[in-house]
Amino acid sequence: MRRLAGEAVAGALMTLPAGIAYLLLLLLPTLATVLLAFTDYELGAPALGWIGLDNFREMLADRGFGVSVRNTVVYVGLVTPVSILGGLGLALLVEAGVKGRAFFRAVFFLPVVSLTVAMAAAWQYLLHPTIGPVNAALRAMGVGTPFWLSSSDTVLLSLAAIGVWESIGFNMVLFMAGLTAIPRELYAAAEVDGARGGFDRFRLVTWPLLGPTTLFVLTISMIRSLRVFDTVAVLTQGGPNKASEVLLFTMYQQGFTYLRLGYSAAITLVFLAVVLALMWVQTRVLDKRVHYA
Amino acid sequence: MAGITISGVVRQFGATPVLQGVSLTVEPGEFMALVGPSGCGKTTLMRIIAGIETADAGEIVIGNRTVTRLRPAERDIAMVFQSYALYPHLTVRENIAVPLAMRRLSTPERMPLLGRLLPGTRAKRAAIGEEVVRAAAPLGLAALLDRRPGQLSGGQRQRVALARAIIRRPAAFLMDEPLSNLDAALRVQTRREIVDIHRAAGVATLYVTHDQAEALTMADKVAVMMGGELLQVASPEAIYADPADLRVAGFIGSPRINTLAAEADAAGRVTVAGLPAGLRTEARGTLTLALRPEALRPAPAGLPAVLEHLEFLGDGLLLHARHAPDGAPLIARLEPEAREGLQPGAALRLGFAPGRALLFGADGRRVATRADAALVAA
Structure with missing residues (x-):
């Protein structure tokens, strides 16, 4: 008994450093954000007052916040499916090829490791209404030349395209890993069982066996696109006329431009709640349908 | 009734010859064991017969059709894999039904929602369902039809793989070391069952194994393969008592x-x-x-x-x-x-x-x- 108690104490002592780090670096800041969300604290203000749910009430009433939520939803709704289907398509193509697997993997993965802020400059040039190569090509084809990043009609679309470009390679690499984990014998069995074409084999083997991978890619893609910030901050500043204002950019502006940390913390809380809800749905509902053990 | 005839099959991996002109005939209704040490090319030969791999030269005839250039689906064969190769996301019932569903239902009819709306799908599905039950019952799978492969023991999975192979009444059975993942006791019992299935179906069967005891006990004829060559094809008794080659004599018998x-x-x-x-x-x-x-x-x-x-x-x-x-x-x-x-x-x-x-x-x-x-x- 004494020895067991001693072991328990020793165990507790050994986990103490990690425990303290967790407390200081994760738990307390989160807790502070949660508490701030219910105050009217502004950076540099001498005092702060407990205002209950006033921040959330203001959010509901604020038309700007509504636009920001709508834009975020549209952005996620565009980037997630396109980057998942595109990533899957690229993975299938690259895996099917005999040569250049490593080359294509590197090429498509490049945007993931490159610095978004730096690449945004390249995008600004590419999409420039007058000197950009995209519009130059469109002009050559005799098609209209939109003001990609400076028109409220196209700005979200342009940002979404950059978002897809950013994450498609990442998704492709994840899908490639998923594809290599599928036993070759299953494809042989599918062929013998009568799956003649590639589509039959995809439906019978590839798609179901990629289930766990797809779920993971879906989770990661949604959260990554929900977190869109740097392209907006660098390229559009939420403009023109709030047409590209997204959740995290609103939070950033409230907190760091207007220094309203209380309100900004409330937005963060909403963001966290959305992320957690998504993860809950994915682990609880979808997970049951993609693992077959 | 159909048999399997292969003639002059050659296969190389790079510069390494794996099969050096193999010719073999499995008579209609015959159970032929293809036995040899690991790496002798027996599994490659079986995969070439199934159409999963292609031969560099040679011809394969199943029944009276030359199938050398046909896809596996068109060769009218069924195969039991060493790993069983069951579809993990499908229930036992659905796994056994795959060969029938793939052949009797069109692509739109196999679609999850659309398929149900098309006329005739329901009747075809019902007919397939009945055949699945009929194929599963003698293998003792009746109570397991709604489970997934992950919930089954090795022996049960093996039976599902067998049921999936026999449901379609193909022209030939190919079995690739189907017993090697079972424990010793189960292996002996399943040997008997496979022989019974073969007898009931009366279909030419090629059974690949590295276990000479399996080959001798189960087969009508044994083909001994080494180094990508067939050394002897004969009855189990003749292979044992009258080996044509010293390597056959050394490999068979314990x-x-x-x-x-x-x-x-x-x-x-x-x-x-x-x-x-x-x-x-x-x-x-x-x-x-x-x-x-x-x-x-x-x-x-x-x-x-x-x-x-x-x-x-x-x-x-x-x-x-x-x-x-x-x-x-x-x-x-x-x-x-x-x-x-x-x-x-x-x-x-x-x-x-x-x-x-x-x-x-x-x-x-x-x-x-x-x-x-x-x-x-x-």
């Missing part, structure tokens, strides 16, 4: 066959270490004398040996000895009562009937022998 260096003199008299073996042959020069363990027994005359130890097996006794002149190991299988009077370390003579001696030439091919008339007369 304990391994005894081999001794022998010599044939100018008159064709066979000697082992200078002593006459009581055999004559047409061959001359260096030979190998091979004797099954059950062909040897202690006798007043025979091979001089030193007894090393005895191994009691319950129903038998293995006598381990060394051939006195050259130290070659010798094993004799005796009745348990023969233990009487045998002492490890003692010298003894191991005799054999001339009819049971197998003689092989320097190239490993079998050479004919007959009893030395002089000795027989004496």
Whole structure:
């Protein structure tokens, strides 16, 4: 008994450093954000007052916040499916090829490791209404030349395209890993069982066996696109006329431009709640349908 | 009824020849075991017959159709894989139904929602469902139809793979080491079941295994393959008692066959270490004398040996000895009562009937022998 108690104490002592780090670096800041969300604290203000749910009430009433939520939803709704289907398509193509697997993997993965802020400059040039190569090509084809990043009609679309470009390679690499984990014998069995074409084999083997991978890619893609910030901050500043204002950019502006940390913390809380809800749905509902053990 | 005929199949991986012109015929309704050590090319041959891999040269005929250029789906075969290759996301019922669903339902009819709306799908699905139940029942899968493969034991998965193979009544069964992932007791039981399934279906079956006991017990005919070549194709009895090649004699049978260096003199008299073996042959020069363990027994005359130890097996006794002149190991299988009077370390003579001696030439091919008339007369 004494020895067991001693072991328990020793165990507790050994986990103490990690425990303290967790407390200081994760738990307390989160807790502070949660508490701030219910105050009217502004950076540099001498005092702060407990205002209950006033921040959330203001959010509901604020038309700007509504636009920001709508834009975020549209952005996620565009980037997630396109980057998942595109990533899957690229993975299938690259895996099917005999040569250049490593080359294509590197090429498509490049945007993931490159610095978004730096690449945004390249995008600004590419999409420039007058000197950009995209519009130059469109002009050559005799098609209209939109003001990609400076028109409220196209700005979200342009940002979404950059978002897809950013994450498609990442998704492709994840899908490639998923594809290599599928036993070759299953494809042989599918062929013998009568799956003649590639589509039959995809439906019978590839798609179901990629289930766990797809779920993971879906989770990661949604959260990554929900977190869109740097392209907006660098390229559009939420403009023109709030047409590209997204959740995290609103939070950033409230907190760091207007220094309203209380309100900004409330937005963060909403963001966290959305992320957690998504993860809950994915682990609880979808997970049951993609693992077959 | 259909059989399988392959002729001149060649396959190379890079510069390494895996199959060097293999020809083999499985008669309609015959159970043929293809046996050989790992890496001998037997699985590659089976995959080429199935169409999963392609041959560099050669022709494959299943039934009366040349299928060399056809896809696996068009070859009218069913295959049981070593790993079973069940679809993990489908229930047992759905797994068994796949070969029928793939052939009887069109692509739109197989779609999850759309398919149900199309006319006729329901009736086809119902017919498939009935056939699944009929195929699953004799294999004892009736109660497991709604489980997923992950919830089944190895033996149960194996049965699902068998049910999926037999449901379509194909022209040929191909089985790739289907028992190698089962434990020993289950393996023996399942052997029997596979033979029964084969008998009931009456379909040409090619069964790949590295286990010679499986090959001998299950098959009508055994094909022994080594180094990408077929060495002998014959009945299990002939493969065992009358091997055409020294490698076949060495591979089949446990304990391994005894081999001794022998010599044939100018008159064709066979000697082992200078002593006459009581055999004559047409061959001359260096030979190998091979004797099954059950062909040897202690006798007043025979091979001089030193007894090393005895191994009691319950129903038998293995006598381990060394051939006195050259130290070659010798094993004799005796009745348990023969233990009487045998002492490890003692010298003894191991005799054999001339009819049971197998003689092989320097190239490993079998050479004919007959009893030395002089000795027989004496």
